[in-house]
Amino acid sequence: MxxxxxxxxxxxxxxxxxxxxxxxxxxxxxxxxxxxxxxxxxxxxxxxxxxxxxxxxxxxxxxxxxxxxxxxxxxxxxxxxxxxxxxxxxxxxxxxxxxxxxHFPSATLNCYLSYLTFLNDKVEKFRDNEMNAQINLLSYKDSMESLTDKSISSKKNRGNKIFINGRYSYSRNIIESNKAKMNSGWKCEYNNNHKTFTNIRNKEPYIEAHHLIPMAAQDYFLYNIDFSDNIVCLCPTCHSKIHHSIYPERKKTIETLFNKREFKYEKYGIEIDRGKLLTFYGVL
Known part of the structure; x- marks a missing residue:
């Protein structure tokens, strides 16, 4: 050879x-x-x-x-x-x-990885929006708190994609997202001082759950990334910023959030560094 x-x-x-x-x-x-x-x-x-x-x-x-x-x-x-x-x-x-x-070969590989994430994001973003809508309709916070002992605490093989509403995508565990919200104290994790409004269902500040390592990149990892420590909770403005802002602002937001939980990924079998994470967001 x-x-x-x-x-x-x-x-x-x-x-x-x-x-x-x-x-x-x-x-x-x-x-x-x-x-x-x-x-x-x-x-x-x-x-x-x-x-x-x-x-x-x-x-x-x-x-x-x-x-x-x-x-x-x-x-x-x-x-x-x-x-x-x-x-x-x-x-x-x-x-x-x-x-x-x-260095065009290495730059090309990074761009290619970003493009594959982009292709998956078209489907996975729909599922993320659906998940947030379901969580924000919950009015049984106490019942959800009793289920947090069923959440993921160590590495777990990723599941298979399922066919939902005409799309193949990875399922989300609503317990993981709700646990992340409770762990955040129902505050924006980028800046705790960011104010939102009170959710009519659970009477808590309205925040949105976001997978820091995007679910669109799940195929890249052998192990599941749908766990509470990979889910950041953001006010609507910061959640939109991480998707739609200019790259310097997007990079700063992603790096700030990653710095707070970088040490948590190892126990889930997830190897990730700052550069790879930014690649998933198209910040090359």
């Missing part, structure tokens, strides 16, 4: 044939990379070649993986494909290859 990584030319037969098999995906990935670059303020020119380079290097990474491991990648829209491509980083000459290519 050859372990020599090659930067095949974009006009080569190898490149063209590799791209042809998943041409629609590469184009969609290129458009996503371009959008990220513009939103991040790294380019005011919509014709910037950075996104084109990411798309080309993704083709090259797929080609190298298939040649080195003698294994085809056909499901590029899955985290399983990312796991395969990430094996290239373990090859001895990868660091040299990456440096010689101005």
């Amino acid at each position: 050859s372990t020599y990584l090659k930067c095949i030319p974009a006009r080569s037969t190898q490149f063209i044939n590799t791209k042809k098999r998943n041409i629609d995906f590469y184009e969609a990935f290129r458009m996503y990379a371009r959008e990220l670059t513009i939103l991040a303020g790294n380019s005011k020119n919509v014709k910037s070649g950075k996104a084109d380079s990411y798309s080309r290097y993704l083709v090259r990474l797929v080609y190298n993986y298939e040649m080195i491991f003698n294994d085809k990648i056909n499901d590029l829209d899955s985290f399983f494909a990312y796991e395969k491509l990430n094996k290239l980083t373990q090859i001895i000459d990868y660091s040299i290859f990456n440096k010689n290519e101005n």
Whole structure:
């Protein structure tokens, strides 16, 4: 098995044939990379070649993986494909290859991981909104408090996706989200001084539950991430900010919340660092 990584030319037969098999995906990935670059303020020119380079290097990474491991990648829209491509980083000459290519291979992998999370987020965000709506209709706080001993306290294998309302997604345990709200003291975890309004159902301040490691990234992890220590409680403004704010504000919010619970993930079998978490949010 050859372990020599090659930067095949974009006009080569190898490149063209590799791209042809998943041409629609590469184009969609290129458009996503371009959008990220513009939103991040790294380019005011919509014709910037950075996104084109990411798309080309993704083709090259797929080609190298298939040649080195003698294994085809056909499901590029899955985290399983990312796991395969990430094996290239373990090859001895990868660091040299990456440096010689101005770190485009590593940057492409990060952008690819972000894109896969984005694709899953379309479905998982619907489930998050549904979960918050269910929690905020609860009026039986005492009953929920009695169920917290059933919440997750150690690593647990992720479940399977289920088909709900025409979508495949991971289920949420309402006990975990409600426990997170009680643990927060019904206050915004980004800033305890943020005021909301009183929920008519439970007479507590209205706050929203948010998975800090997004459920859209569950496929990346072997173990379940739907546990209370991964669920932050935010006022509506901060919850919206983590999804829709400009990247400097989004980054600050995510890092502040992560710093408060970084040490909690190990007991759940979750390996996560600040950079990887930001990648899931498109902050590259």
